[in-house]
Amino acid sequence: MRFLIVFFVLISNVLIAQNITYLRPERVFDGEKILEKYGVLIKENKIELIDSQSIIDKNITKDAKIVELKNCTLLPGLIEGHTHLFLHPYNETPWDDQVLKEARSYRTARAVVHAEKTLKAGFTTARDLGTEGAEFDDVGLKKAIDDGLILGPKLLIATKALIATGSYAPKNFSPDIKVPQGAEEADGHDDLIKKVRNQIGRGADVIKIYADYRWGLRGEAAPTFSIEEIKLIVETAKSAGRPTVAHASTAEGMRRAILGGVETIEHGDNGTPEIWKLMVENNVCLCPTLAAGDAISQYRGWKKGFEQEPERITKKRLSFKQATEAGVKICFGGDVGVFAHGDNARELEMLVDYGMQPIDALKTATSINADAFHINNEVGRLKKGLLADLLIVEGNPAQTISDIRNVKKVYKNGILVELK
Ligand SMILES: [Zn+2]
Numbered sequence: 505m506r507f508l509i510v511f512f513v514l515i516s517n518v519l520i521a522q523n524i525t526y527l528r529p530e531r532v533f534d535g536e537k538i539l540e541k542y543g544v545l546i547k548e549n550k551i552e553l554i555d556s557q558s559i560i561d562k563n564i565t566k567d568a569k570i571v572e573l574k575n576c577t578l579l580p581g582l583i584e585g586h587t588h589l590f591l592h593p594y595n596e597t598p599w600d601d602q603v604l605k606e607a608r609s610y611r612t613a614r615a616v617v618h619a620e621k622t623l624k625a626g627f628t629t630a631r632d633l634g635t636e637g638a639e640f641d642d643v644g645l646k647k648a649i650d651d652g653l654i655l656g657p658k659l660l661i662a663t664k665a666l667i668a669t670g671s672y673a674p675k676n677f678s679p680d681i682k683v684p685q686g687a688e689e690a691d692g693h694d695d696l697i698k699k700v701r702n703q704i705g706r707g708a709d710v711i712k713i714y715a716d717y718r719w720g721l722r723g724e725a726a727p728t729f730s731i732e733e734i735k736l737i738v739e740t741a742k743s744a745g746r747p748t749v750a751h752a753s754t755a756e757g758m759r760r761a762i763l764g765g766v767e768t769i770e771h772g773d774n775g776t777p778e779i780w781k782l783m784v785e786n787n788v789c790l791c792p793t794l795a796a797g798d799a800i801s802q803y804r805g806w807k808k809g810f811e812q813e814p815e816r817i818t819k820k821r822l823s824f825k826q827a828t829e830a831g832v833k834i835c836f837g838g839d840v841g842v843f844a845h846g847d848n849a850r851e852l853e854m855l856v857d858y859g860m861q862p863i864d865a866l867k868t869a870t871s872i873n874a875d876a877f878h879i880n881n882e883v884g885r886l887k888k889g890l891l892a893d894l895l896i897v898e899g900n901p902a903q904t905i906s907d908i909r910n911v912k913k914v915y916k917n918g919i920l921v922e923l924k
Contacts, residue, residue, distance in 0.1 A: 523547055525918075526564055528557060529573035529896060535580050535871035535885030538863065538902050544578060546892040549918040554886045576912055577900050579866065580886055581628025581893030583873035584657065584848050585791050586770055586837025589615040589622070589630075589645065590638040593843055595803045600674040603637035603686050611638045615645050619656030621846030624923055626895035626908070628916045629873075629883055630657040631837065633712050633749065633770065634665035636686040643707035655921065658893075660877060662712040662749075663703045664688040666696070666737065668728035671719045687714065696733055700740040710877075711741040713766070715750040716757025725774075727757045734764025747878065749791075755779050762788050768835055768876060773797070775823055780830035789835040789876045792824050794854040796839035824858050834860070835876045836868035849908050852901075862905040892918035 525546045532542045534554060543560045545552040545568075553560070564570070590611050591602060602611070615638075622630055635642050642661040649656035665687040677683045690699040700711055713729060720726035729737070738748045742765075750761035753773040761769055762782050768789045775783075775790075783790060801814050813821075828834060838851030855865040874884020882891050894915040899907030914921040 522567060524552065524565075524568040526560060526568050526570045527573060527578055527894070527896070528570060529576040529578040531577050531900065532886055533577060533579040533863075533866055533870075533902055534887070535874070536867060538577075538900075544886055544894070546894070546915070546918050549892055551886060551888055551890050551892050553888055571913075573896055573912070576896050576898050577902070577907070578886070579626075579895045579897070579901070580870045580874075580884055580890075581657075581895050581914065581916065582626050582836075582848070582869045582908075583877070583879075583884060584622060584627045584630035584837060584840060584869075585768075585835050585873050585877070586793055586839050587622065587630045587632050587845070587848070588634060588636055588839070588841030589618045589632050589659075589845065590635045590641065591841030592618070592845070593803075593841075594800070599636070599686070603674055604684065608638050608641060612641050612645065615641070616648075616654050616656075618841075618845035619645065619649060619654060619659075621844075622840070622848060623655050623657050623916065623921060624911065624914065625846045625848050626897070626911050626914055627657050627848050628893035628895070628914065629660070629879065631660040631662075631710065631873075631877060633662045633710075633751075633837075634687055635663065636665075636841075637684060639664065640706050646707070657916075658883075660709040660879070661707065662710050663706060663708040665712040665714065666690050666699060666703075667714045667717070668733075671717045671728045672714060673717075675719075687712075691729075691733070693736060696736050697740050700737055701744070704741065704744045704746055708746065711737060711746055711748045712770075713737055713748060713750050713761070715752040715761040715764075715766075716754045717751075725754045725757070727754060727760055729760065729764075731760045731764050734760055734766065738765035758783075762786050770837070770839070771796075772827065773820055773823055775827055775832075777826065777830065780827050780832050783827075783832045784830060787833075789833045789872075790827055791835045791837040792820075792827070792855075793837060793839040793851070794820065794824065794858055795851040796842040798850075798854060799843040821858050828860070833872065833876070834868050835873050836865075837873075849906070852905050852908055856905045863902045865905055866902060866908075 646659040667687045669689040747767045749768040750766040752758040874880040896913040898910040901908040
């Protein structure tokens with residue numbers, strides 16, 4: 505009885521307060537589970553309450569704004585874990601040409617459009633893992649979004665990202681000329697420390713390194729930085745409160761990145777049982793970027809649905825399965841930019857296609873990413889006190905994952921985004 509009274513007092517305090525919006529969907533996904541006939545109250549920029557509709561209905565005051573959302577599912581705003589807002593699909597313009605031939609002003613203009621498309625697809629937060637030659641232009645893009653000048657998700661940005669000298673791209677030019685690179689070259693003790701600090705000083709929220717790249721003797725992927733170099737990068741970034749994440753697709757590149765202390769591995773195509781075990785033991789998440797590999801194979805001529813899967817795809821399916829079975833935590837990120845911005849849901853569909861349950865896929869793009877990116881005190885779940893970043897879709901994506909594309913409403917910081 506005492507509980508009931510306390511509960512009622514709490515509820516009425518909440519509901520008497522003004523400027524409450526009551527969202528009344530068919531069900532909510534709170535970041536971890538589905539709750540049928542639940543509702544969410546938002547006040548200003550925060551979530552005020554999540555509870556069953558039968559309780560809220562009895563206590564709601566007349567001045568509350570009630571939003572009926574028939575046949576809809578309400579979720580936390582999604583978190584894209586791997587995007588490049590300064591890139592656009594490689595079948596439109598090859599990556600080399602984007603880096604070398606497109607003006608930065610043009611790339612920024614595109615990035616503005618990409619940011620809006622990302623938000624309108626229901627992604628209220630995004631981790632941008634490198635401008636790929638567009639210098640520190642993500643810093644200004646992020647500020648323009650935060651200042652409300654343009655529409656876009658909240659950004660966690662990596663700025664230029666770090667590569668070992670000679671390893672990255674564009675490549676295969678005459679050795680006599682110096683070709684601008686898609687990320688910043690740095691090596692050895694003093695240089696690495698200085699460049700990590702410089703990226704942080706200019707606005708990087710996260711340090712991204714390329715732990716391997718296609719610079720092997722026959723053009724195959726091979727490791728770049730030594731473990732000592734990676735440890736130094738991680739330590740330097742960590743002392744300023746920044747996590748380090750690594751592009752890695754070879755087993756040795758992954759091993760060095762894990763032992764060096766990175767928090768997420770991007771791609772991870774050629775992990776082995778030993779590597780998956782090492783990831784579990786060191787609590788490193790895998791961001792598998794399934795959609796990027798799928799897109800690139802199609803750009804190279806694979807007629808998906810009509811032709812047999814290329815070997816690369818079959819191997820990726822297998823390694824993804826092995827990683828999940830080994831207990832590696834999967835975070836969500838498609839490497840958007842390789843394919844179209846706004847089509848971020850493609851990675852969710854592919855996670856399911858590769859064997860994940862739809863509800864587990866939804867978790868990766870909400871609570872798991874929020875935890876992995878250290879932003880769970882603000883976003884990623886429907887919980888009192890978190891920011892009212894919300895996505896409302898028609899249907900039930902926990903059953904049919906592609907329903908996540910049926911975007912009806914998006915709220916960012918409690919404000920309804922104009923979707924037209
Ligand atoms: Zn990427």
